[in-house]
Amino acid sequence: MLRRSSLIPAAFLAGALVALSLARGADAPPPGFEPLFDGASLAGWQGGSTHDPRNVTAEQQAAWDREVPAHWQAVDGQLVSDGHGPHLATRREFGDFELWVDWNLAPRGDSGIYLRGCPQVQLWDPGNEEAHANGSDKGSGALWNNAVHERFPLQVADKPCGEWNRMYVRMVGPYVTVVLNDVKVVDDVIMENYYDRKLPVFPRGTIHLQTHGSETRFRSLYVREIPHAEANALLAEIRGGEVGFQDLFNGRDLQGWRGAVNDYEAVDGAIRCRAGRGGTLLTDQEFADFAVRLEFQLPPGGNNGLAIRTPAAGGDPAFAGVELQVLDDDAEKYAGIEPYQAHGSAYGLAAAHRGYLRPTGAWNYQEVVVRGDAIDVHLNGYLILSTNLAEVRQQPLDGREHPGASRAAGHFGFCGHGDPVAFRRIRVKPL
Numbered sequence: 001m002l003r004r005s006s007l008i009p010a011a012f013l014a015g016a017l018v019a020l021s022l023a024r025g026a027d028a029p030p031p032g033f034e035p036l037f038d039g040a041s042l043a044g045w046q047g048g049s050t051h052d053p054r055n056v057t058a059e060q061q062a063a064w065d066r067e068v069p070a071h072w073q074a075v076d077g078q079l080v081s082d083g084h085g086p087h088l089a090t091r092r093e094f095g096d097f098e099l100w101v102d103w104n105l106a107p108r109g110d111s112g113i114y115l116r117g118c119p120q121v122q123l124w125d126p127g128n129e130e131a132h133a134n135g136s137d138k139g140s141g142a143l144w145n146n147a148v149h150e151r152f153p154l155q156v157a158d159k160p161c162g163e164w165n166r167m168y169v170r171m172v173g174p175y176v177t178v179v180l181n182d183v184k185v186v187d188d189v190i191m192e193n194y195y196d197r198k199l200p201v202f203p204r205g206t207i208h209l210q211t212h213g214s215e216t217r218f219r220s221l222y223v224r225e226i227p228h229a230e231a232n233a234l235l236a237e238i239r240g241g242e243v244g245f246q247d248l249f250n251g252r253d254l255q256g257w258r259g260a261v262n263d264y265e266a267v268d269g270a271i272r273c274r275a276g277r278g279g280t281l282l283t284d285q286e287f288a289d290f291a292v293r294l295e296f297q298l299p300p301g302g303n304n305g306l307a308i309r310t311p312a313a314g315g316d317p318a319f320a321g322v323e324l325q326v327l328d329d330d331a332e333k334y335a336g337i338e339p340y341q342a343h344g345s346a347y348g349l350a351a352a353h354r355g356y357l358r359p360t361g362a363w364n365y366q367e368v369v370v371r372g373d374a375i376d377v378h379l380n381g382y383l384i385l386s387t388n389l390a391e392v393r394q395q396p397l398d399g400r401e402h403p404g405a406s407r408a409a410g411h412f413g414f415c416g417h418g419d420p421v422a423f424r425r426i427r428v429k430p431l
Helices: 016-023 058-071 129-134 228-238
Strands: 045-048 072-075 078-081 087-090 097-105 110-115 118-124 165-172 175-180 183-190 208-211 216-225 257-259 264-267 270-273 278-287 290-297 303-310 322-327 363-371 374-379 382-388 410-417 422-430
Touching: 045 058, 058 072, 078 208, 097 110, 097 118, 110 165, 118 165, 118 208, 165 228, 208 216, 228 363, 257 410, 270 278, 270 410, 278 303, 303 363, 322 374, 322 410
Parallel strands: none
Antiparallel strands: 045 087, 072 078, 078 216, 087 208, 097 165, 097 216, 110 118, 110 208, 165 175, 175 183, 257 278, 264 270, 270 422, 278 410, 290 363, 290 422, 303 322, 303 410, 363 374, 374 382
């Protein structure tokens, strides 16, 4: 399913890269961007380090902050590091974003840019032979701390040490693109969670400027947060585009659906469960192996589910088929739920990673891939569940029988539980 586009995505139109790189000055951001550095002070910045952001205490943060003035200065519109001491990190956190930054290394320099607090987009001197064993000869720009996904750039695009390099970084979900000096060196590569390899990278975090032992300079730092709707479109493109997908919902009524049609309604181009109502709404069509993409919107405390390979005869989809939870699992009333009840989980069978939902009221983007006994759930780009039904149904987490987990085909749909959860842009691709 995953592909690597050879083109900069439509949201970043051809020609814009060259125009911005040639025309952008240090005193004004590109259209839609805002400055991270005011050119004269360290306002908006704090100390940081290679430290799991979930475990940073107030005392540790204060200690880093005290060290910053001894090692970082704002000089002539530049952020200058002596190569020692803490990182310089934004006080503000970012989710999906674009970043522009110019950087300049001293000979044998070694630096990096942390994304959402995680290491790192590597910056170093390709001519430093002592670091060739670690890959410096391959050039700057790539995700050096990756262990599974690509960690080196597509090609060397660095300018000689002492000259300014211009870098564009885009991060959507876990996917990172880097353009260095007008050359794409990283093409939608998944950034791994350095601090916990079992989890996807954090959905939000700070941006760090890191240096290793030699003077490093940064200037013209600009950022643009990517709106959810734009991120959703980019994720569809990154995940292979829309070829082969067909709409399951006409945007007007429930034609093509069966079951609890009186408990759902078509509203503003979405299918929404009626408040206080429930039941299972199923497609007329059956599916065996398939991928489904959709956007969903949760009200506070909202609860619903995706019915997978569910029989038309009815029954609870969590047992007659498989139910993938759709749940505001951040709500206080769900604080004590079992792991297999969290959003994205195969109910009773397998637990998904938590913490990757957008705030209630926002539209989340989700892709589910069902192939044989394998089910993968990608939420806002993050792989939150990857399970094998043949394995988990032998020892279900809830200790109950799940005969539906053995089904090879069935209907797709929604499992209403009384809350006005909405779904839109529902597309399916038989595999």
